[in-house]
Amino acid sequence: MSTVTAPRRRSRLGWNLLGLLVFVTAGFPVYWMLNTAFKPAADAIDPDPSLLPTGLTLSNFGRALDIADFWGPVGRSLIVSLAVVVIGMAVGLLAALAISRFAFRGRKIVIVGILAVQMVPLVAMIIPVFLLLNDLGQYDRLTGLIITYLTFILPFTVWTLRGFIVNIPRELEEAAMVDGCSRTSAFIRVVFPLLAPGMVATSVYGFIQAWNEYLYALMLLSQKNQTATVWLGNFTTKHGTEYAPMMAGSTMMAVPIVVLFLLVQRKMAAGLTAGAVKG
Amino acid sequence: MSADTTTPAKVPPPRQAPPPPPVGEKPSPGRPSAGAGTPWLLLAPCLGILALVLGYPLVRLVTLSFQKFGQSQLWGFQPAESVGFDNFTKVLGDSEFWAVVVRTVVFAAGCVIFTMVAGMLIALLLQRVSGWVKILVNIALVASWGMPIIVATTVFKWLFDADYGILNALLSRLPGVEMIGHNWFASGPQGLAVIMLLVVWGAVPFVVITLSAGLTQVPKEMEEAARLDGAGAWGVFRYVTLPILKPIIVMLTTLSVIWDMGVFPQVFVMRNGHPEAEFQLLTTYSYDRAFVVNDYAQGSAIALLTVVLLLGVVAVYMRQMLKIGDVE
Secondary structure (H helix, E strand, C coil): CCCCHHHHHHHHHHHHHHHHHHHHHHHHHHHHHHHHHHCCHHHHCCCCCCCCCCCCCCHHHHHHHHHCCCHHHHHHHHHHHHHHHHHHHHHHHHHHHHHHHCCCCCHHHHHHHHHHHHHCCHHHHHHHHHHHHHHHCCCCCHHHHHHHHHHHHHHHHHHHHHHHHHCCCHHHHHHHHHCCCCHHHHHHHHHHHHHHHHHHHHHHHHHHHHHHCCHHHHHHCCHHHCCHHHHHHHHEECCEECHHHHHHHHHHHHHHHHHHHHHHHHHHHHHHHCCCCCC | CCCCCCCCCCCCCCCCCCCCCCCCCCCCCCCCCCCCCHHHHHHHHHHHHHHHHHHHHHHHHHHHCCEECCHHHHCCCCCCEECCCHHHHHHHCCHHHHHHHHHHHHHHHHHHHHHHHHHHHHHHHHCCCCHHHHHHHHHHHHHHHHCCHHHHHHHHHHHCCCCCCHHHHHHHHCCCCCCCCCCCCCCHHHHHHHHHHHHHHHHHHHHHHHHHHHHCCCCHHHHHHHHHCCCCHHHHHHHHHHHHHHHHHHHHHHHHHHHHHCCCHHHHHHCCCCCCHHHCCHHHHHHHHHHHCCCHHHHHHHHHHHHHHHHHHHHHHHHHHHHHHHHC
């Protein structure tokens, strides 16, 4: 057994090289977006581009903001995403509590129902949703978009919050109740503080999902009401695509989201998989 | 740097649930509730909203697919009349539809297989690399995971641009290769392969991070024991790691199938909003029928058939999820 260390160390070099290859492959599209965004627009359309940064410029960002109104779509995306998250969390938390802390007849059906709902591809729903909003006079309105986004945010919120709640031992609540708390106050004083980080993570994640949605935003809003994701389409016209500003626009779209995502992703992986491995 | 703790910090370790009984479902162990109505009260707002935003459109999807519903019905010039199975017979009798079905299934299967295999390999690799390499790979993965799909699609379009794309430029630097001006989207299969690459690139991080979390739950002693019994690396993986990861793998595979069958913006944006016939997948095909041809009923019929196609997979996933729900 003592001979194991030396070959193991040597073989780690091989694994590390492979790991670096994965790093380069996975990271390259992101790198190339940033590289193009910050290089002079003329260099972007060099048929033999340099892999390393050439010159640094911010002009592509200015051009990106010129091509079409940026802050309007961003503002609309913010309103829609925040509204969806607030409604989704308020309603979803109650439902998550019900299915994770209560034993009741029909619980299983509710769980299956909420999961099944996630199976329906959004694209399949676009036609009836379009007709529904059309009938309700909500076509091309942000409220209409907010309502429809709940279709995918709500089941996701319930299921993820459930994951966080089941990770909090029931014994804590029971102990508080033995000490004289009512069920509600036991929840508020004991479970709620422990759940708060999970709720923050779920909110952020839900926000990102709503922010990133493309199809409904494209279909249910007209050009003048477009959201941030649809805004990116403005760089391709029938005269061609302005790639350097487009990459600057992509960077503006992606960086805040990726940073938010970095902050919560570990917690989310925990919530999404809670219960999937144990037992 | 470990992206692999499954329990949030500060929270005591999760209640160790008893292993699920092999067959037969045990009623969930919750204690007798205060009032039987409480859970339903808590559920009411959620179920209400879902009924409105999902239930109603779903019902409408079904009724719509049995109606004649085009431009004039949309504007209310003509009432929508029932046409029985007409839409379905028309769709099912169309050879183009079947070509789309086959293309979609092949495309989704390719995406799922590549995603799962690459994800598993990278998760296993991450267990063997040094800490700093692990950090680098995690950063790249999280960055690509967090990228909005629409941004990722835009970036890939740029990477694969015929005249100025970096990929053609890099390939052309190889001796004897001249790729500048090569249009990756001139043919359907090649273009869809590029789109598959985009989908896999975006999907792998979630799989890697989830599987990494799962791998930390594999008891080291079991691996050691298997090794002492003479199992090689493959043997340990096949008989120790894989069975423990199975629930996660089933979950991930099912989710991937659902997501990859529903790929839309990637194709739509890559083809500038007008996918050619050989790029049509079930999703874009349904969209095309409804909003380009203005036959909402036929679009609905196609969407409904897509959902039905998915049901088989859903059944498997459901069983897995129910098991998880039971354990708690």
